[in-house]
Amino acid sequence: MKFFRSFIGYLIAGVVVMAVWGELGKFGIFGGFLAAGIIIGPLWYMNHYVNLTGNLDDASFVDMGLAIGVCGIMRDTFMTGTSSLIDSIPTILLVIVGSALGGIVAAAIEKSMAKDDTFETESPEPGMNELELNNLKNKN
C-alpha cells in the first residue's frame, strides 16, 4: 500500500503537468505562471503537504519533480521513438549535474545558516553582531 500510494501521487503529478502545462504555456509567460499556480500548487499540497507520497521525515526527500521530469522524457520517447531520447541525453546529463551542484551548494549554505540561527537565539536583541555579543559575554 505504501508503494502504491507514492506511485499514484507521482503518477498524477507527471500526467497532469506533462499534459496541461504545454497548452497553457502557449499563452506566453503569464500562461506559465497560471500553470504553476493551478497545477503545481494543488499537486504540491496533495503530494507533499498532505503527504500522499509518504516521504519520511528522516529520509532524503524525493520531490514530485523527479516523476514530472521522467514523465516528460518518457512521453516523447513513447510518442516519437528512442532516437529522440538518445538526442536528449546531453541535456539530461547537464541538467542532472547542474541540479546536483545546486543541491550541494544549497546544503552547504543551509548548514552555515543553521549556525547563524543558533547565534541569533543566543543574542539578547536582534541585529546584534558576533563581536558585540562576545564583548557582552566577556564583561559578564
Place this chain on the structure above:
Amino acid sequence: MTTSLGIATLCGSFIFPFMIRMSWGKMVDNWGPIGGWMAALFIVGTAWCLNHGISTPMITQSGAAWVDQGLAAGVGVWVASSIVGGNIKKSIPKVVAAILAGIVGGFLLSLFL
C-alpha cells in the same frame, strides 16, 4: 549543443533546486499551506520563465524528448536533503516509485496526446 548553451543549461538547472531549498520550506513555515502556493507561483513559475518560457530558454533541449526543469528539482532537492542528514536507503522506495510513475505516466500520455 554548443559549449555556451551547455553552460547555460548547467546553470539553469543549478538555479531551480537552489531556489527551492532556500525558500520553499521557509514560505510554508511562515504562511502555512498558502506559502506552498506562493512558492509554486514564484519559485516554479519564475524559474519556468527562465528555464523554459522565454524565447531562448536557459535549458536548451538537445533532442525531441522534453527535459523538464522538474528533473532538476527532483535530483537537486534529493541531493541537498541527503547531505543535510536525510537517509538515502530509506528514500530508495520513493525514488523507484517516482521513476516508475514517470514511465507509466509517459505511456499513459502517449495513448491520447
